[in-house]
Amino acid sequence: MAYVSLKHIDLTYLSKERATTALEGINLSIEKGEFISIIGPSGCGKTTLLSIIGGILTPTAGDVSIEGLSVTDQKTITGYMLQQDYLFPWLTIEENIIIGLKIMGKLTDKTQDYALSLLEQMGLDEKRKEYPSQLSGGMRQRVALVRMLATKPKVMLLDEPFSALDYQTKLRLEDLVFETLKQQGKTAVLVTHDIGEAIAMSDRIVLLSAKPGRIYKIFEVPEELRLLLPFQVRNATQYNELFQCIWKELETIET
Ligand SMILES: Nc1ncnc2c1ncn2[C@@H]1O[C@H](COP(=O)(O)OP(=O)(O)OP(=O)(O)O)[C@@H](O)[C@H]1O
Numbered sequence: 485m486a487y488v489s490l491k492h493i494d495l496t497y498l499s500k501e502r503a504t505t506a507l508e509g510i511n512l513s514i515e516k517g518e519f520i521s522i523i524g525p526s527g528c529g530k531t532t533l534l535s536i537i538g539g540i541l542t543p544t545a546g547d548v549s550i551e552g553l554s555v556t557d558q559k560t561i562t563g564y565m566l567q568q569d570y571l572f573p574w575l576t577i578e579e580n581i582i583i584g585l586k587i588m589g590k591l592t593d594k595t596q597d598y599a600l601s602l603l604e605q606m607g608l609d610e611k612r613k614e615y616p617s618q619l620s621g622g623m624r625q626r627v628a629l630v631r632m633l634a635t636k637p638k639v640m641l642l643d644e645p646f647s648a649l650d651y652q653t654k655l656r657l658e659d660l661v662f663e664t665l666k667q668q669g670k671t672a673v674l675v676t677h678d679i680g681e682a683i684a685m686s687d688r689i690v691l692l693s694a695k696p697g698r699i700y701k702i703f704e705v706p707e708e709l710r711l712l713l714p715f716q717v718r719n720a721t722q723y724n725e726l727f728q729c730i731w732k733e734l735e736t737i738e739t
């Protein structure tokens with residue numbers, strides 16, 4: 485049985501003026517520990533799909549289940565990391581990383597120690613008493629990663645988490661997030677505009693077409709690349725081949 489299962493998902497946004505079908509007929513199975521990227525033209529429904537997997541949006545038709553249970557019945561099993569870190573400016577880093585645990589009623593000495601150990605692992609131990617405004621963008625995203633991992637979600641949902649960062653920081657964070665998630669055997673779905681990032685981090689890449697968003701094609705990343713760290717993937721020979729292949733398909737969708 486698939487770990488995450490999306491069956492016949494449709495989603496139509498309704499407003500007074502119009503109905504917009506953002507997604508249609510999405511079927512996808514994700515294995516435990518798998519890293520999936522979703523790419524596609526702007527507005528094709530990537531964020532919508534992530535919100536549905538997270539149980540934040542209820543599909544118009546179809547169902548998403550994790551370990552056989554519908555996500556609408558178990559809303560807190562996914563963790564989010566977004567383009568903006570959404571750290572609370574009035575809370576210290578230490579307070580920010582335990583806020584999720586607090587809200588979920590899971591804050592104990594043990595869970596707090598775990599969150600702090602993650603912070604240490606991210607090299608941010610000495611920042612724990614500081615406020616988000618005192619940290620760089622890359623550091624703040626590392627804090628956001630700790631906050632997400634602290635609640636031990638079953639599935640990690642990443643919506644362009646590196647796109648607001650400078651290129652060097654982005655490459656470093658890709659490696660860090662990749663290593664951390666692999667180490668913990670986490671299942672992850674990443675939305676990105678960057679084909680290279682998708683190849684560097686994923687096991688499979690789902691290309692969506694637009695209006696309405698449908699699965700256009702799924703690319704398997706070759707095993708040789710999957711074993712490498714994202715930074716190394718970008719320098720591997722097979723990387724360019726796959727990049728060109730995805731680029732061509734994306735062009736046929738967009739034109
Ligand atoms: N709350 C909403 N109400 C109405 N329409 C919406 C709403 N949110 C998104 N849409 C529409 O649904 C479609 C998919 O939007 P979505 O944000 O999921 O796309 P996306 O692929 O994440 O785009 P981007 O790459 O720009 O982030 C778009 O046509 C968008 O205009």
Ligand SMILES: [Mg+2]
Nearest residue numbers: 530531532675
């Ligand atoms: Mg989006």
